[in-house]
Each structure stands twice: as structure tokens, then as C-alpha cells.
Amino acid sequence: MITLYDLVFQNDRRPSPFCWRAKFALAHKGLPWKDEPTGFTEKHKIAFADSQLLPVLKDSETAVKDSWAIACHLDKAYPDKPLFATEQELLAAQLANGWVDIAINGAIFPIVVADLVERVRPEDKAYIIESRGKRLGTADFGGFQARAREKGVATLRTALEPARRVLRERKFLGGTRSNYADYALFGSFMWAHVTSPLALLESDDPIYTWRERMFDAFDGMGRKAKAA
Numbered sequence: 235m236i237t238l239y240d241l242v243f244q245n246d247r248r249p250s251p252f253c254w255r256a257k258f259a260l261a262h263k264g265l266p267w268k269d270e271p272t273g274f275t276e277k278h279k280i281a282f283a284d285s286q287l288l289p290v291l292k293d294s295e296t297a298v299k300d301s302w303a304i305a306c307h308l309d310k311a312y313p314d315k316p317l318f319a320t321e322q323e324l325l326a327a328q329l330a331n332g333w334v335d336i337a338i339n340g341a342i343f344p345i346v347v348a349d350l351v352e353r354v355r356p357e358d359k360a361y362i363i364e365s366r367g368k369r370l371g372t373a374d375f376g377g378f379q380a381r382a383r384e385k386g387v388a389t390l391r392t393a394l395e396p397a398r399r400v401l402r403e404r405k406f407l408g409g410t411r412s413n414y415a416d417y418a419l420f421g422s423f424m425w426a427h428v429t430s431p432l433a434l435l436e437s438d439d440p441i442y443t444w445r446e447r448m449f450d451a452f453d454g455m456g457r458k459a460k461a462a
């Protein structure tokens with residue numbers, strides 16, 4: 235039995251882009267899993283994996299931390315419906331994964347941070363204010379977000395250009411079907427969707443059309459999730 239420890243916000247919202255990667259990887263492989271919602275201040279739940287971060291996956295007696303390691307574990311343990319059918323597909327996905335971590339998550343965080351803090355569970359609020367305040371150098375999240383939005387949405391749209399070039403011509407980053415590169419990028423759109431009402435994309439953007447497709451994937455898993 236697989237259990238996925240998934241970050242939880244207020245009203246059962248699931249914001250974590252990395253947890254979304256793991257959920258899409260499981261769905262891609264057609265594997266059932268048990269969901270274990272875990273708040274920021276419930277790190278004791280993932281102590282068995284020696285992790286301070288989510289997602290964590292428990293697969294029988296095996297503990298796996300980190301979304302990329304989870305994807306690699308799933309392909310190794312369950313070779314059917316591979317995420318990485320070839321070494322080349324794995325390397326391309328790894329590149330996409332790192333690009334999203336740095337360029338896309340880095341562009342999204344400042345423009346949603348206040349909305350995100352607002353949606354954290356009340357019992358986790360002090361923790362997020364302290365930890366994200368330290369990261370930003372201010373606890374005035376509203377002011378920080380407002381200033382970041384002056385240029386930040388345009389910056390994000392520019393940062394998305396490498397994916398846009400593929401999606402002008404293809405349905406998915408994986409070509410005719412979605413693959414881990416799609417899950418890595420879509421995880422970040424889920425993060426924004428669940429934490430903030432901010433519109434990130436114009437409707438004539440090929441990435442917008444792709445995002446709609448991804449919302450519908452796997453029985454509308456993303457679309458059914460509680461949004462901001």
C-alpha cells in the first residue's frame with residue numbers, strides 16, 4: 235500500500251507543487267494511494283522518513299522523500315506505464331524539473347506569497363509567518379506581494395517561453411501524451427491555483443490551453459481540487 239504525505243492548508247486545500255508532481259506521477263502509473271494530509275507543524279508525521287519537507291511517500295516498508303526521488307522510485311518499483319520510458323526521457327524530465335524549480339517557482343512565489351499565507355491552516359500561521367518572513371526579509375507579505383506583482387506576472391510569462399515554444403506545436407511537453415515534464419510544470423500552476431485568485435496567463439497563450447488540458451487529465455484531478 236502506498237501512502238502519500240501531502241501538504242494541507244485551510245479547508246483541505248492542497249497547495250504543494252512538489253506534492254502535485256507526486257500525485258500526477260502516481261496517477262500516470264495508475265497506482266492507487268492513501269492520502270495523508272500533513273500541516274506545516276505536523277513534521278512528526280514524516281519523521282520516519284527523516285524529512286522536514288513534503289511530499290513523502292511510504293511504500294510498504296520503504297520511505298521516499300523528495301518528489302524527483304519519488305518519481306524514480308515508482309518507475310523502479312512499478313515498471314508498468316513508465317514515467318521515463320528511456321534514459322533520454324528521464325534526462326529531459328530532469329532538466330524540466332530543475333527549470334521549473336528555479337525559474338518558474340522562483341517567479342510564482344513572490345506574486346502569491348500573501349495569498350498563500352492567508353490560506354495556511356490557523357495552527358500553522360505562526361510557523362509560515364516566521365519561516366517565509368525570514369526568507370523574504372519582511373513580514374509585510376501584502377506589501378511585498380503588491381510590489382512583486384508590478385512586474386512579476388510579466389516576468390513569469392517570459393520565464394515560461396521555453397515551454398510555450400513546445401506547446402505552440404504539441405499538445406503536451408511530452409508530445410502527444412503528458413509526461414513528467416508536464417507534471418513538474420503543472421504542479422506549479424496547481425500551487426498558484428490553490429493559493430491565489432491571481433490570473434497568471436492570458437487566454438490566448440498556448441500555455442493557457444495546455445493548462446486547461448492538464449486540469450482535465452486523470453479524471454479532472456487538478457480541476458476537482460479546492461482552489462483559492
Ligand SMILES: N[C@@H](CCC(=O)N[C@@H](CS)C(=O)NCC(=O)O)C(=O)O
Pocket residue numbers: 241249250251252253274286287288289299300301302365
Ligand atoms: N525538492 C523537494 C522540495 C519539497 C518542498 O520544498 N516542500 C515544501 C512544500 S511545497 C515543504 O514541505 N515545506 C515545509 C516547510 O517549509 O516547513 C521536492 O521536490 O520534493
